[in-house]
Amino acid sequence: MDPSATSPSLAASSSSSSWFAGIVRGRSMKSSSAAGASSIPVSADGVVPGNRKNQLRGSLFKYGPKPIQVAFKTAEFSQQVIFIGGLTDGLMATEYAEPLSIALENEKWSLVQPLLSSSYIGYGTSSLEQDSLELDQLINYLINKENSEGVVLLGHSTGCQNIVHYMRTNFACSKAVRGVILQAPVSDREYRATLPETAEMIDLAAKMISEGREMDLMPRKADPSAPITAHRYHSLCAYMGDDDMFSSDLSDDQLRLRLGHMSSTPCQIIFSMADEYVPDYVDKKALVERLCRAIGGAEKVEIEWGNHSLSNRVQEAVQAIMDFVKREGPKGWDDPWS
Structure with a gap:
């Protein structure tokens, strides 16, 4: 599908009061938002968004009980794009965050940038399970507050x-996800396999896990960027670890097993064709085709010469994301509870 095609905005289907809220409030939730949480206005010296590079105006709010569980939201609209960064990422993690927030505001969408327990250097002592729980708490907050x-x-x-991982949990709030965009879905395992210490450290992590020490920290050389547990290291680096979802050497059946549950959610894959974290031996075009098929027909966007974070192709990144957000979704998005 041509990502440059324009189509009606999803915003047109929104109503003045949330049809999610009544359902979610009545459900037994596995997570809950922080009681009495409130938004704090944040500004950049009165600067209008876009007047200065990498400066945004919005609100900072708590969505859960942990100190780290805060999120920054631009604009005040009833539809939100939630940005979830990668390892070491936090607020304003990519160059396209600011222009994307402005483009979204023009379409009456808000950009939400949460901090999770795994943000910044917390990834080594967190997990996909913990991130999913906190993401559900965030969406619950957005629905009810x-x-x-x-x-x-x-x-x-x-x-x-x-x-x-979150879309596999079937948490109640996952039904509020109207679409998914995967930008730079690449293999941590394949990249880390290019580092000399990885094989030895995988063996050590497996040994620690077998001894019941999966939450103990690995030696510093396993990951100089952050403290990392044996469980998280194995998840990121080992064949068929929990994080091993996008590796080129996984079979089609293995990819479907890992990604096939996404087929019921509209999905776009944005792949950088010069991604520095993809080893040279990987056929990027073949890989992105296989990922799209495994998901059940995801929309493919290949950005030539784009690097991992698309800092050198910001306009193309924003255009692709906005085309997807504005596109009218399949029948049923307006009421996923039905």
């Missing part, structure tokens, strides 16, 4: 694994 009419999840790098 912000009258959300639905969200689109935008993952960058390892954030793509968070989204895939």
Whole structure:
């Protein structure tokens, strides 16, 4: 499908009050938003969005009980794109965050950038399970406190694994996900296999896990960027670890097993054809085709010469994301509870 095609906005289907809220409030939730959480206005010296590079105006709010569980939201609309970054990412993690927030605001969507327990250097002591729980808490907050009419999840790098795992959980709030965008869904395992210490450290992680020490920290050389547990290291680096979702050496059946549950959700894959974290031996065009098939026909966007974070192709990134967000979805998006 041509990502440059224009189509009606999803925003046209929103209503003045949230049809999610009544359902979610009545359900037994596995997670809950922070009681009495409130938004704090945040500004950049009165600067209008877009007047200065990498400066946004919006609100900072708590969505869960942990100190890290805050999120930054631009604009005040009932539909939100939630940006989930990769390893070491936090707020404003990519160059396209600011222009994307402006483009979304023009279409009456808000951009939400949450901090999770795995943000910044927390990824080594967190997990996909913990991230999914916190993402569900965030969406629950948006539904019950912000009258959300639905969200689109935008993952960058390892954030793509968070989204895939979350959509498998079938948490109640996952039904509020109207679409998914995976930007740079690449294999942490294949990249880390190019590092000299990885094979030895995988063996050590497996040994620690077998001894019941999966939550103990690995030696510093396993990951100089952050403390990392044996469980998380094995998840990221081992064949068929929990995070191993996009590797080129997985069979079609293995990819379907990992990604096939996404077929019921409209999905776009944005793949950078010069991604520096994809080993040279990987056929990128073949890989992205296989990923799209495994998901059940995801929309493919290949960005030539684009790097991992698309910092050198910002306009193309924003255009692709906005085309997907504005596109009218399949019948049933307006009421996923039915």
